[in-house]
Amino acid sequence: MDRIYLDYAATAPVLPEVLDAMMPFFISRYGNPSGIHGTGRDAHKAVEEARRRTAAVLGAESREICFTSGGSESDNLAIQGTAFALREKGNHLITSRIEHHAVLNTCRWLEKQGFRVTYLPVDADGTVSPDAVRDAITPETVLVSIMTANNEIGTVEPVGEIGRICREKGVLFHTDAVQAAGMLPLRADGMNADLISLSAHKFHGPKGTGALYIRKGTRLDALIHGGSQERGLRAGTENVPGIVGLGKAIEIAEAERTANAERIRELRDLLIRRIRGAVPDVKLNGHPERRLPNNCHFSFAGVESEALLLRLDLAGIAASGGSACTSGSMEPSHVLKATGLEEELMKGSIRLTLGRETTAEEIEKTAQVLPEIVKDLRAMRGLQEKSDCFQKKDS
Numbered sequence: 407m408d409r410i411y412l413d414y415a416a417t418a419p420v421l422p423e424v425l426d427a428m429m430p431f432f433i434s435r436y437g438n439p440s441g442i443h444g445t446g447r448d449a450h451k452a453v454e455e456a457r458r459r460t461a462a463v464l465g466a467e468s469r470e471i472c473f474t475s476g477g478s479e480s481d482n483l484a485i486q487g488t489a490f491a492l493r494e495k496g497n498h499l500i501t502s503r504i505e506h507h508a509v510l511n512t513c514r515w516l517e518k519q520g521f522r523v524t525y526l527p528v529d530a531d532g533t534v535s536p537d538a539v540r541d542a543i544t545p546e547t548v549l550v551s552i553m554t555a556n557n558e559i560g561t562v563e564p565v566g567e568i569g570r571i572c573r574e575k576g577v578l579f580h581t582d583a584v585q586a587a588g589m590l591p592l593r594a595d596g597m598n599a600d601l602i603s604l605s606a607h608k609f610h611g612p613k614g615t616g617a618l619y620i621r622k623g624t625r626l627d628a629l630i631h632g633g634s635q636e637r638g639l640r641a642g643t644e645n646v647p648g649i650v651g652l653g654k655a656i657e658i659a660e661a662e663r664t665a666n667a668e669r670i671r672e673l674r675d676l677l678i679r680r681i682r683g684a685v686p687d688v689k690l691n692g693h694p695e696r697r698l699p700n701n702c703h704f705s706f707a708g709v710e711s712e713a714l715l716l717r718l719d720l721a722g723i724a725a726s727g728g729s730a731c732t733s734g735s736m737e738p739s740h741v742l743k744a745t746g747l748e749e750e751l752m753k754g755s756i757r758l759t760l761g762r763e764t765t766a767e768e769i770e771k772t773a774q775v776l777p778e779i780v781k782d783l784r785a786m787r788g789l790q791e792k793s794d795c796f797q798k799k800d801s
């Protein structure tokens with residue numbers, strides 16, 4: 407059975423070109439970038455080349471890029487780093503209720519350390535209001551953290567506008583752009599951002615490698631103390647193959663972004679039309695237009711998402727219950743809760759995310775299989791309810 411992978415928001419395969427670029431740095435070019443000898447200088451040069459490539463995509467300077475172990479570390483470094491560095495200035499942070507757990511749980515932890523956090527609500531489409539950000543800023547506010555695009559429902563946030571407000575008010579602005587890479591422009595100036603989190607495995611780079619853009623002049627405390635790597639912000643011998651892979655992957659993602667996003671958007675729109683045409687009582691979650699081109703997120707009334715995902719998996723289709731971190735637990739998604747979705751619909755929600763390997767045939771097959779499974783599950787539930795009803799009458 408050919409498997410259909412529609413979970414690109416969870417992770418994407420490493421591109422062969424990316425792996426090829428990484429390979430030499432495991433065996434033949436194994437130097438420690440801190441070494442003063444040729445082998446060390448060779449590795450150092452490769453890391454700096456990756457830094458230059460990453461900076462170019464963001465419209466930044468090389469020294470504004472800090473390599474990390476992934477999106478989660480970048481979020482932690484951005485938020486904890488500024489919170490502690492600016493503690494004298496104030497102890498208030500602003501974020502939204504729909505952030506990734508790497509942001510939300512960092513904020514919760516900071517609350518235990520004596521910081522105050524405002525968690526802004528979102529509207530039914532999952533959009534954060536720039537006016538709400540403006541109203542929440544106090545003289546104590548040091549950082550606003552709002553994601554570029556949501557990993558569950560795909561809504562693209564008005565980060566350019568939010569960043570402009572933050573700049574006006576003299577407050578730092580961080581954006582988790584992990585889902586936006588390869589899909590939306592990542593220019594630091596366009597987003598008016600001081601800090602931008604990226605994760606390589608979401609754009610066909612290796613897992614365990616990420617980057618944080620830090621606008622020059624931004625003060626940040628380190629999380630990991632030790633050597634002076636990454637300008638003292640992140641101690642430890644650099645993950646040279648990973649960093650090289652990230653540099654290669656981000657360059658390809660950017661070069662092919664427009665064409666890729668356009669092709670994927672068309673397939674995604676086709677899938678949405680087909681599902682809506684074939685299934686009654688289905689809701690598309692997230693903003694109807696301002697959403698990631700590769701994301702669709704549906705709620706099917708009268709269906710359990712767990713059952714739906716299992717049946718899809720049996721049919722060879724990999725989808726997700728919204729976020730990889732919450733699937734496996736029955737806890738409803740904090741993102742869907744924040745949009746005010748009815749409980750009944752929340753339980754029947756799935757995310758399908760497309761990527762560069764997705765084909766028209768795969769979308770065709772999914773558009774045939776998914777409605778059949780939904781129909782089946784609803785019929786079974788109907789029978790179950792009838793038998794429950796009889797049992798109640800009997801007893």
Ligand SMILES: *Cc1c(COP(=O)(O)O)cnc(C)c1O
Nearest residue numbers: 476477478506508557584585605
């Ligand atoms: C995947 C993801 C992360 C975490 O990135 P890792 O590299 O897996 O730590 C953070 N934020 C968002 C929006 C994500 O989608």
